[in-house]
Amino acid sequence: MLDDRKFRVLYAIIDSYISSAEPIGSRTISKYYDLGVSPATIRNEMSDLEELGFLNKTHTSSGRVPSDKAYRLYVDTLVQSKVSAIDKKWKQEIQGVLSKESKELDQLIQNAGRLLSKITNYTSLAISPQLSETKIRHIQLLPIDDYQVLLIIVNESGVIKNTVFKMNRTIPEHQLTEISNILNEKLKNKTFQAINRDLAIGIYNEFSKYKEDLEGLLPFIGKSVNNIESTDLYTDGLTQLLNYPEYRDIEKAKSIISAIEDKDQLIEILQKGMFSSGIDVMIGEENIYEPLRECSIITTTYKFNGETIGRIGIIGPTRMDYAKLIATLKVFSDNISEVINNYNLTDKG
Amino acid sequence: MLDDRKFRVLYAIIDSYISSAEPIGSRTISKYYDLGVSPATIRNEMSDLEELGFLNKTHTSSGRVPSDKAYRLYVDTLVQSKVSAIDKKWKQEIQGVLSKESKELDQLIQNAGRLLSKITNYTSLAISPQLSETKIRHIQLLPIDDYQVLLIIVNESGVIKNTVFKMNRTIPEHQLTEISNILNEKLKNKTFQAINRDLAIGIYNEFSKYKEDLEGLLPFIGKSVNNIESTDLYTDGLTQLLNYPEYRDIEKAKSIISAIEDKDQLIEILQKGMFSSGIDVMIGEENIYEPLRECSIITTTYKFNGETIGRIGIIGPTRMDYAKLIATLKVFSDNISEVINNYNLTDKG
DNA sequence: GGTTAGCACTCGAGGGGTTTGAGTGCTAAC
DNA sequence: GTTAGCACTCAAACCCCTCGAGTGCTAACC
Numbered sequence A, B: 001m002l003d004d005r006k007f008r009v010l011y012a013i014i015d016s017y018i019s020s021a022e023p024i025g026s027r028t029i030s031k032y033y034d035l036g037v038s039p040a041t042i043r044n045e046m047s048d049l050e051e052l053g054f055l056n057k058t059h060t061s062s063g064r065v066p067s068d069k070a071y072r073l074y075v076d077t078l079v080q081s082k083v084s085a086i087d088k089k090w091k092q093e094i095q096g097v098l099s100k101e102s103k104e105l106d107q108l109i110q111n112a113g114r115l116l117s118k119i120t121n122y123t124s125l126a127i128s129p130q131l132s133e134t135k136i137r138h139i140q141l142l143p144i145d146d147y148q149v150l151l152i153i154v155n156e157s158g159v160i161k162n163t164v165f166k167m168n169r170t171i172p173e174h175q176l177t178e179i180s181n182i183l184n185e186k187l188k189n190k191t192f193q194a195i196n197r198d199l200a201i202g203i204y205n206e207f208s209k210y211k212e213d214l215e216g217l218l219p220f221i222g223k224s225v226n227n228i229e230s231t232d233l234y235t236d237g238l239t240q241l242l243n244y245p246e247y248r249d250i251e252k253a254k255s256i257i258s259a260i261e262d263k264d265q266l267i268e269i270l271q272k273g274m275f276s277s278g279i280d281v282m283i284g285e286e287n288i289y290e291p292l293r294e295c296s297i298i299t300t301t302y303k304f305n306g307e308t309i310g311r312i313g314i315i316g317p318t319r320m321d322y323a324k325l326i327a328t329l330k331v332f333s334d335n336i337s338e339v340i341n342n343y344n345l346t347d348k349g
Numbered sequence C: 001g002g003t004t005a006g007c008a009c010t011c012g013a014g015g016g017g018t019t020t021g022a023g024t025g026c027t028a029a030c
Numbered sequence D: 001g002t003t004a005g006c007a008c009t010c011a012a013a014c015c016c017c018t019c020g021a022g023t024g025c026t027a028a029c030c
Helices: A004-020 A026-032 A039-051 A068-076 A088-099 A105-120 A173-187 A192-200 A208-228 A250-261 A263-272 A322-343 B004-020 B026-032 B039-051 B068-076 B088-099 B105-120 B173-187 B192-200 B208-228 B238-243 B250-261 B263-272 B322-343
Strands: A055-057 A064-066 A123-127 A136-145 A148-155 A160-166 A233-236 A280-283 A295-304 A307-317 B055-057 B064-066 B123-127 B136-145 B148-155 B160-166 B233-236 B280-283 B295-304 B307-317
Touching (some): A004 A026, A004 A039, A004 A064, A039 A055, A039 A064, A064 A068, A068 A280, A068 A322, A088 A105, A088 A322, A105 A233, A105 A307, A105 A322, A123 A263, A136 A173, A136 B148, A148 A208, A148 B148, A148 B160, A160 A208, A160 B148, A160 B160, A173 A208, A192 A208, A233 A263, A250 B238, A250 B250, A263 A307, B004 B026, B004 B039, B004 B064, B004 B068, B039 B055, B039 B064, B064 B068, B068 B280, B068 B322, B088 B322, B105 B123, B105 B233, B105 B307, B105 B322, B123 B238, B123 B263, B136 B173, B160 B208, B173 B208, B233 B263, B238 B250, B238 B307, B250 B263, B263 B307, B295 B322, B307 B322
Antiparallel strands (some): A055 A064, A123 A233, A123 A307, A136 A148, A148 A160, A280 A295, A295 A307, B123 B233, B123 B307, B136 B148, B148 B160, B280 B295, B295 B307
16 A cells, blocks of 8 residues: 555654654654655655645645544554553553452452553543343342342352332241342343343243232342443543643643543443454544544453453543553553452352 | 722622623723712722732732632622522422432432532532441341352441452351341441441450351451441533633643542542531632632532531632522532432331 | 755744733822 | 822734745756
8 A cells, every 4th residue: 555665754754743743844754764865755755645645734834744544554553562562660550559459340440540541641431340241149139127128139250239129018038038049049140131131021920929029029120230231431530631732722622521521422432342352443533423533542441251341441632652552551451351350269159 | 897888899899700700990890880989989999908908900000800808708798688599490400300310329419410510510529428427227248159258238328338258267157147137236226437436446246156257257347337438529510610711721720620630639628628517618718728729619518317428519710609609509408418318218117 | 767956935933013902090179 | 088180001912024844846866
């Protein structure tokens, strides 16, 4: 698609623009990048690259700025070697912070987000663990008083969900225990998704003995299960964005910050790429959500038992050091997944 | 302290500045506020007010701007009548949104925050319910597997906290149940605070029969109880701030937004005023936290069973419509408390 | 034929000077 | 005590100019 020299010119421009945020002229390239040709030649190449859609000018006599298409090419052709270089100091800090006991899974992800923002100097995004694919390990009903029952669900990753609900009649304790036992037997090791499906088609009506009670209870269980599947979005380091010249302009800053505050949209975006394993990079125009058309989002997955259960990443102007950030995210991905899986080392019973 | 006319001039300036954000000149006052005196006279009054510390100039020949001291006086002398006028449409929306079932207490507060920001056009702040003063209604230990025990605590407001912890030996189920029963009996209707205190002085060692088991368990219970007392901060509508001319300047915006992202500091601030019942207004310099010295924070309480359990409010530039905002917050305070207490109407058992 | 030097041209950014107008403080008259 | 009048101040807006980093084109070069 591009001959070698064009390629190198384009790389040079991207590299330079990433660190300076200023349009790049031919002279700068010839001076600081060893391409062995004069500015005039570079000008010719630049002109071609512009025609091909890889470069833009801010005005007729300005230097060039990489387009989204250029970043795309840059990211797609990033060589592994370049990506792997991440500061050892950071690597250790990541391991340190993450392995520190954060009792709840949610909290682990939040901590990871905070650290990610601090390390990268970008705003971090993360969606809470998606547990619909994990299995139930324990389910229990407990009476709180005559009309209230507590439902507890523990899944294999150790996450607990509970709800109190009000009944319109009293179910004696021993009966609740019995129902618990039956439920436990029936639901154990099923995924939330499976349960939801089964509930929908009324598969549990077989407990004829407690039919009436169950009719009252099952909707609550369904609701609880559904609730577990609900997704939160964690963000951190919003102010980081304001350090970039791209957001000197208050209107621009406002637009991106409100976009980030619009959590539902972001959740949708992150979930969409949910199962594209590993790093996902969305550059500028590639974002379907209008207010993010001038941003890039880089995310990675975190896993439990080999299954992807969430994404974490960063957002910022399209001009970002993709190589370094991708490397950093890889480290995060590995470490988070490792910590999650270690949560339950003793849990095979 | 101030004669009537000075008072009225000051009010006029504050009123005008609140809506315009521009320094106010003597002519503006005499034209739009019916004080019955000429600009020259007002100039004299203004000069006096400046000397008294109620007004500032931005430069020698500029109009006047109210000082923090002026806002303080303004707020302290706000007449009730002025405060009570809040749009009926909003009042209904507040009631509507809040009374909609938000299953968890935390979520209710978050929703309230979101709405508050939307209504007021300021960034909202809220601290999660402080439960240390509420009483325990139910406590239970459940085995998950041979080495893991689930601890469940339900308090009177219906909030549930649970933790899974790993034991280094197995306690048979019937024994756990028995311990649960004893704990339940001993701890029921005590506040978290009381339990923490009692735990600290080792008051529960009397369960001699299960002494060994308890020694393993009590620390976890303590940890759980402590955990319940941990406080979150919810913010919403950060971008609202960027609409105010005070934050046109990126550096200013950055400084306030980072201050708001520094949740620990804000929690401390809100907790400090925790028990000053009703509305609390902190104006500019009155804030001990340096980065907020140019902001005002207005907060109110929300209650459970007559006890204050949290605060919710807004933050913005010192130039804000205190009268209207205080009125709005009052409505919030009442409605939130009402909804919280209704959660548990059937819970007297 | 690709590369390069040279040159005219473009355009945004920044500096300096002027004008404008909203404001003040002071003084003298009412 | 109040007010009209006036000299004075100062930020903001505007204009104009210069500067310099950049381009594209052309003609010469290897």
